Amino acid sequence: MVTVQPATAQPDARGHFGRYGGRFVPEALIKALDQLTAVYADARADPEFIARLNGLLADYTGRPSPITEVPRLSEHAGGARIVLKREDLNHTGSHKINNVLGQALLTERMGKPRVIAETGAGQHGVATATACALLGLQCVVYMGEVDTERQALNVARMRLLGAEVIPVKTGSRTLKDAINEALRDWVTNVDTTHYLLGTVAGPHPFPVMVRDFHRVIGLEAREQMLARYGRLPDAVAACVGGGSNAIGIFHPFIDDPGVRLVGFEAAGDGVDTGRHAATLSAGEPGMLHGALSYLLQDSDGQTIETHSISAGLDYPGVGPEHSWLKDTGRAEYRPITDAQAMDAFQLLSRTEGIIPAIESAHAVAGALRLGPELGPGALLLVNLSGRGDKDVDTAVKWFDLLEEHS
Amino acid sequence: MTARLAPLFEACGADHRAALIGYLPAGYPTVDGSRALLRAMLDGGCDLVEVGVPYSDPVLDGPTIQAASEAALRAGVRLRDVLSVVESIAAAGGRAVVMTYWNPVHRYGVDSFARDLAAAGGLGVITPDLIPDEAQDWLAAAQAHDLDRIFLVAPSSTDQRLAATAAATRGFLYASSVMGVTGARDVVSSAAGTLVSRVREHALGLPVGVGLGVRNGAQAAEVASFADAVIVGSAFVTAAGAGVPGVRALAADLATGVRRHAAQLA
Numbered sequence: 001m002v003t004v005q006p007a008t009a010q011p012d013a014r015g016h017f018g019r020y021g022g023r024f025v026p027e028a029l030i031k032a033l034d035q036l037t038a039v040y041a042d043a044r045a046d047p048e049f050i051a052r053l054n055g056l057l058a059d060y061t062g063r064p065s066p067i068t069e070v071p072r073l074s075e076h077a078g079g080a081r082i083v084l085k086r087e088d089l090n091h092t093g094s095h096k097i098n099n100v101l102g103q104a105l106l107t108e109r110m111g112k113p114r115v116i117a118e119t120g121a122g123q124h125g126v127a128t129a130t131a132c133a134l135l136g137l138q139c140v141v142y143m144g145e146v147d148t149e150r151q152a153l154n155v156a157r158m159r160l161l162g163a164e165v166i167p168v169k170t171g172s173r174t175l176k177d178a179i180n181e182a183l184r185d186w187v188t189n190v191d192t193t194h195y196l197l198g199t200v201a202g203p204h205p206f207p208v209m210v211r212d213f214h215r216v217i218g219l220e221a222r223e224q225m226l227a228r229y230g231r232l233p234d235a236v237a238a239c240v241g242g243g244s245n246a247i248g249i250f251h252p253f254i255d256d257p258g259v260r261l262v263g264f265e266a267a268g269d270g271v272d273t274g275r276h277a278a279t280l281s282a283g284e285p286g287m288l289h290g291a292l293s294y295l296l297q298d299s300d301g302q303t304i305e306t307h308s309i310s311a312g313l314d315y316p317g318v319g320p321e322h323s324w325l326k327d328t329g330r331a332e333y334r335p336i337t338d339a340q341a342m343d344a345f346q347l348l349s350r351t352e353g354i355i356p357a358i359e360s361a362h363a364v365a366g367a368l369r370l371g372p373e374l375g376p377g378a379l380l381l382v383n384l385s386g387r388g389d390k391d392v393d394t395a396v397k398w399f400d401l402l403e404e405h406s
Numbered sequence: 407m408t409a410r411l412a413p414l415f416e417a418c419g420a421d422h423r424a425a426l427i428g429y430l431p432a433g434y435p436t437v438d439g440s441r442a443l444l445r446a447m448l449d450g451g452c453d454l455v456e457v458g459v460p461y462s463d464p465v466l467d468g469p470t471i472q473a474a475s476e477a478a479l480r481a482g483v484r485l486r487d488v489l490s491v492v493e494s495i496a497a498a499g500g501r502a503v504v505m506t507y508w509n510p511v512h513r514y515g516v517d518s519f520a521r522d523l524a525a526a527g528g529l530g531v532i533t534p535d536l537i538p539d540e541a542q543d544w545l546a547a548a549q550a551h552d553l554d555r556i557f558l559v560a561p562s563s564t565d566q567r568l569a570a571t572a573a574a575t576r577g578f579l580y581a582s583s584v585m586g587v588t589g590a591r592d593v594v595s596s597a598a599g600t601l602v603s604r605v606r607e608h609a610l611g612l613p614v615g616v617g618l619g620v621r622n623g624a625q626a627a628e629v630a631s632f633a634d635a636v637i638v639g640s641a642f643v644t645a646a647g648a649g650v651p652g653v654r655a656l657a658a659d660l661a662t663g664v665r666r667h668a669a670q671l672a
C-alpha cells in the first residue's frame with residue numbers, strides 16, 4: 001500500500017491550481033508554511049516515514065477499507081450498481097484519520113509539541129485528538145458553538161481522548177469561525193504549534209499535502225474495482241465540504257477519461273433559498289482562509305453565512321483544486337438539499353444496514369440521482385466518508401418532526 | 407515615483423520624532439460616526455489615519471477589532487462607504503490610507519479599487535493578508551494610480567523575506583511587533599526593536615512603522631525611540647466607546663508620547 005506518491009496533476013511551486021490556491025495569509029505565517037512545505041517534501045522522499053505511515057494506516061486505522069456493493073439501495077438508482085468505499089469503517093469513523101496520521105507524524109518530525117485543529121462535524125477533531133493521544137502531543141480543537149451542540153457526542157469523544165475543545169462563539173459559530181480562531185491561535189503560537197488543518201482548503205501546502213494523504217482512498221478503490229469487476233467505475237461520487245474525501249477518491253481517477261467525477265455539495269433548504277452551502281454551484285472566486293477558490297460571498301466580498309443540516313459541509317469555501325477541476329470541466333458539482341440527504345440517510349440505513357454520516361448521505365443521495373443518468377449496469381463508486389453515530393440526535397429530531405406533520 | 411507618504415516622514419524627520427498613525431474601522435459605530443471619530447484622531451494629533459475596511463473573517467484581529475468590524479457590518483457599511491470616509495478626510499486636509507483584508511478589494515476589482523481610492527484622495531493601502539508574492543495585480547494597480555503599498559513583516563520573517571517585502575513596499579513598512587493578533591497589550595514586546603533593526607539592515611531609508619499592542623503615551627514614546635511611526639489600533643477602538651472626546655484625548659496622549667524622544671534630544 002503506497003499512500004504518498006507523486007501525483008499526476010500538481011499545483012505550481014507556490015501552490016496554484018490554475019488561478020486558484022496560493023497563500024493569502026499574514027506574513028507572520030509564511031515561515032511556518034515554508035517549513036511545513038520543506039518537511040513534507042523531505043518526508044515524502046523518506047522510506048522510513050512512508051513505512052511508518054503505512055504501518056499506522058494498516059494496523060491502527062484498519063486499511064485497506066473494503067468496498068461493498070449495495071444491491072438493495074441500487075434498486076432505487078435506476079439500474080446502476082452502487083459500490084460504496086467504506087471509509088466509515090476506519091478507526092474513529094471517517095476518512096479524516098488518513099490525513100491526520102500523516103500530519104501528526106510531520107508534527108513530530110518538526111519537533112512541535114502542540115497541535116491545534118478546527119472541526120465541524122467533530123470527525124476531524126476526534127481523529128486529531130486520537131492521533132495526539134497516540135503520539136503524546138498536546139491537542140486543542142476549535143469548534144463552532146452551534147456544532148458543539150449538534151455534534152455533542154464528538155465533543156465528549158475528544159475530551160475523553162484528552163483534547164481541549166474550545167467552543168467558538170464568533171460569527172456564524174460554525175466551521176468557518178472555528179478556522180478563523182485556529183488561525184489566530186496559530187499566528188500567536190506558531191513556534192510551538194502545528195495547525196493540523198482537516199481539509200484540502202487553506203494556504204499552500206495544505207491543499208496538496210492533505211490531498212496526497214487522502215489519495216489512498218482512490219488508489220485502493222481503483223485497484224479494488226479492477227480486481228472485483230475487471231473494469232473501472234463509470235462514475236465516482238463524493239460529498240464536498242472542504243473537499244478532502246472527494247479529492248482523495250477522485251484524484252487517482254483524474255487521468256481516466258472514461259470515469260465521471262461528481263461532487264455533491266450541501267444545498268441546505270435549496271440553492272435558490274439562499275440558505276445553503278453549495279459553494280461550487282452558487283459561489284464566485286474569492287479568498288478565504290488563505291486560498292483563492294470558489295466562495296459564497298456577497299457583492300462586497302464579505303463571506304456569506306451558510307446553512308446545512310450537516311456540520312461537516314456547512315462551510316462557505318472549498319479547496320482550490322476543486323475550483324480548478326470545475327473550471328476545467330474534469331469534475332462536476334451538484335447540490336443536494338437537507339431533505340434529499342436525510343431521505344438517503346434513512347434509505348441506506350434501512351436497505352443495507354449501514355448508517356452513514358449525514359455528510360456522506362449527500363453523496364448517497366447524489367448517487368441515487370446520478371444512477372438513472374448512467375443507465376442500467378453502470379458501476380457507480382460512492383465514497384462513504386463516515387459513519388452516522390454522531391448524527392443520531394439530528395436524525396431523531398428530523399424524523400420525529402416529519403411524523404408530527406404527517 | 408516618490409512615495410505619497412514621503413512628505414509626512416520628511417516632516418516628522420525634521421522634527422526628530424516618529425509619526426503617529428491611528429486606525430479605526432469605517433462604519434463604526436455608523437458611517438457618519440466614524441467620520442467624526444477619524445476627524446477627532448487627526449485633531450488630537452495623529453499624522454495619518456488608517457481607515458479600516460470591516461470584514462467578515464478578520465483572522466489577524468483580536469476581539470476588540472473583531473467586535474467593531476462585526477458591529478459596522480451589522481450597521482450595513484459597504485466598501486463604497488469606506489471610500490467616502492476617505493474622501494471626507496482628504497477633503498478636510500487629512501492624510502488617509504486604507505487597511506483591508508484582500509477579498510473585498512479582489513471582489514471590487516483591484517484596479518477599480520485603486521482608481522477609486524486615488525480619486526477619493528487616499529494615499530495607499532495596508533494589506534494584512536496579502537504578501538508581495540501574490541500581489542502582482544495590486545502592485546500594477548498601485549503603480550498605475552500612484553498609491554503607496556504598505557506590506558507587513560513579522561518577527562518570524564526571514565532576512566530574505568524582509569528584503570523582498572521591503573523592496574515591494576512604498577510609503578512605509580509595517581512591522582508587527584509581536585507574533586499574534588491585534589489587541590492592546592501591557593508591555594511593548596522586545597521583539598519590536600529587534601525586528602526594526604533587522605529591517606534597517608535590509609531597507610536603508612524605508613520608514614518603518616510599528617504596530618500591534620500600543621495603547622498609551624508611555625508605550626508610544628518607547629516605540630518612537632526606535633521606529634519611524636507608531637501605529638495604534640485596538641486602543642482607539644476601545645476609546646471610541648467614549649466617543650469623540652475619548653478618541654481625541656487618546657490621540658493627544660499618544661502625540662505627546664511620540665514627541666518625548668525629540669524633547670529629550672533638544
Ligand SMILES: Cc1ncc(COP(=O)(O)O)c(C=O)c1O
Nearest residue numbers: 123241242243244245312385386
Ligand atoms: C464524514 C465526513 N464526510 C465529509 C466531511 C466533509 O469534509 P471534506 O469535504 O473535507 O471531506 C466531513 C467533515 O467533517 C465528515 O466528517
